[in-house]
Amino acid sequence: MLVIVSPQEDIYVAVRPGAQAGMQLPEAFYAELAEAADEGRPVPPWFVDAARQAWQIDLTGQPAGSVVSVRSRSVGPVTYSRASWEINKGCNFSCEHCYLEQRPFAGLPLAEKLRLVDMLQAMGVLWFQITGGEPLIDADFPPSYERAHDAGMMVEILTNGSRLARPALIEMFSARRPHKITVSMYGASPETADALTQTRGAFKSAYRGLLAAAEAGLPVEVTIIVTKHNVDELDAMRALVDELGLPRNEYGSISPTYTGNGSPLETQASGYLDKSAIFAGCPAGHTSFHVDPHGLTTMCKVGRDNPINLITEGPQGLLRLPAIADAQMLRTGGCSGCKLSSTCRVCRPMARVYQEAKAPLETYCQHGERKAS
Structure with missing residues (x-):
């Protein structure tokens, strides 16, 4: 497939493997592409123009189902991107x-x-x-x-x-x-x-x-x-x-x-x-x-x-994962009460790894920089 069209949390996107450019689609356009792919119809003209502009590819007259992979909305209890x-x-x-x-x-x-x-x-x-x-x-x-x-x-x-x-x-x-x-x-x-x-x-x-x-x-x-x-x-x-x-x-x-x-x-x-x-x-x-x-x-x-x-x-x-993640983001150990927390440049799980390794402060913390200056 040349292009992937997919729900992404509460929006719809069109992306192409290997390309940095992408586009956000209204729900109605997502539905139109899904119907075109299911029914064997050509790529809609509006998407032909958008693909040409975003990725310099020509989808004119191409069956939507052969060049566009339209992903279904996620099912089940959780959604991740x-x-x-x-x-x-x-x-x-x-x-x-x-x-x-x-x-x-x-x-x-x-x-x-x-x-x-x-x-x-x-x-x-x-x-x-x-x-x-x-x-x-x-x-x-x-x-x-x-x-x-x-x-x-x-x-x-x-x-x-x-x-x-x-x-x-x-x-x-x-x-x-x-x-x-x-x-x-x-x-x-x-x-x-x-x-x-x-x-x-x-x-x-x-x-x-x-x-x-x-x-x-x-x-x-x-x-x-x-x-x-x-x-x-x-x-x-x-x-x-x-x-x-x-x-x-x-x-x-x-x-x-x-x-x-x-x-x-x-x-x-x-x-x-x-x-x-x-x-x-x-x-x-x-x-x-x-x-x-x-x-x-x-x-x-x-x-x-x-x-x-x-x-x-x-x-x-x-x-259970969001709560587990939130617990790991708390400042603990040597970071509790740190006055530099608003400008900290290390995530909590990584800071804990450095601390458990007894790494020198200058390898990850601004306090180490201040002492060295």
């Missing part, structure tokens, strides 16, 4: 900075994975991120991805890129285009990338994956992971990505593991911790949630208190 899923924590890299302290290769059987995706669709999830571990090493990734794509989800895959050059994956992503494939880059040379990932051949396999994806015209974005081990190659990493003609961003805010192990902080590059944005609240647990490889659902990847088993309880269990 976003979800992330660790399909498997297993990984073929052993990165020093990883926020997962342990990476066992385990998860749901395929039938349960597919049932999970179906439940997410029924709850209204449109924006769907599949991560790991390394998701592309899971044998059930292809059918799970295809199920999510065919359900009309805007799928993003977070990957190290090491398997991305495989012809079967390139063919699948070309036939069923994801919204985005985000590939992490760990160095501009084999020596640096292989050392940080503690994996021989990591740079070669990841770069081969980027080349294959770029040649196939897939919607790839590169995230340059900045650490003390590769900061000297930052300009070279930028140049590599630019040569491929791919968009890029940089991430240098290394955190402890979500279980409170501070060892990843040892890889932090001085001066690359992003603390610029003031934390103004988060809808996690209310409009979005995270699912681990076994179907345990939490407010996000960091705040994993009181998980709800989505497989055994179903969507009904998520009625």
Whole structure:
């Protein structure tokens, strides 16, 4: 499908995988597109004009059902718009900075994975991120991805890129285009990338994956992971990505593991911790949630208190999630009574992880900055 039209909480949107532009639709226009798709009628002229303007595509005369995926309104007790899923924590890299302290290769059987995706669709999830571990090493990734794509989800895959050059994956992503494939880059040379990932051949396999994806015209974005081990190659990493003609961003805010192990902080590059944005609240647990490889659902990847088993309880269990999320947003421990709370730049679940890891204040808190000045 070229375009996805979907309810999104109390509005209706039209989006296209791989494109930043989208549009909000009146309910009557949503209903008209749904009827056109069901009845085999062409795309309405007003939507032909809108699609041409938003995405530079021509839908003139096309049967609506062949080019527009019209998602039904969510059913059941809860409605969510976003979800992330660790399909498997297993990984073929052993990165020093990883926020997962342990990476066992385990998860749901395929039938349960597919049932999970179906439940997410029924709850209204449109924006769907599949991560790991390394998701592309899971044998059930292809059918799970295809199920999510065919359900009309805007799928993003977070990957190290090491398997991305495989012809079967390139063919699948070309036939069923994801919204985005985000590939992490760990160095501009084999020596640096292989050392940080503690994996021989990591740079070669990841770069081969980027080349294959770029040649196939897939919607790839590169995230340059900045650490003390590769900061000297930052300009070279930028140049590599630019040569491929791919968009890029940089991430240098290394955190402890979500279980409170501070060892990843040892890889932090001085001066690359992003603390610029003031934390103004988060809808996690209310409009979005995270699912681990076994179907345990939490407010996000960091705040994993009181998980709800989505497989055994179903969507009904998520009625408890907003209250669980709100409890994790309270200022506790070292943050109770903080006079800088109105300008704090760290969410509560993440601050607690730093505190449990006994991390130095300057790695996450403005108090540390003041003492250093």
